[in-house]
Amino acid sequence: MAFYFEWTPSERQLPEIDSNGVAVKNEDGSHKTYSVPSRFNGMVKVRIPSNAERIKFMKSTALIANQDGQVIETKGIDQTLAFTEFAKSYIEKVELKRLEDGYEFKTLEELDFDVDGLEVLTDIGVKLSQGIRLGKN
Secondary structure (H helix, E strand, O other): OOOEEEEOOOOEEEEOEOOOOOEOEOOOOOEOEEEEOOOEEEEEEEEOOOHHHHHHHHHHOOOEEOOOOOEEEOOOHHHHHHHHHHHHOOEEEEEEEEOOOOOEEOOHHHHHHOOOHHHHHHHHHHHHHHOOOOOOO
């Protein structure tokens, strides 16, 4: 039996970067972030990986997560590639519209080749690696 969830675009929190390219930290040591509105409307239907599949992915990419499931260690561009490839293997259906120009994405291939699609694939990959609760997400 397979379980699915619908990924929908949402506002993103990005790390604030200083003039030297280093992430700015708050007094408590956490990264300072700012909000960026989504570039898309619509949804992507995604099959939820089993816990075993998710753990194998995390092990293969040396991801380390805290007890809340938040990824706490990554390796930059290699991790982005890993997240996108992981996401692509679970995507079943794409129905997205880019707000800027109205372009409609109807296939995974379109999403994979468009520069803005990287944002979507990475976000889905991160969510899958953290795990999905069944029920309302």
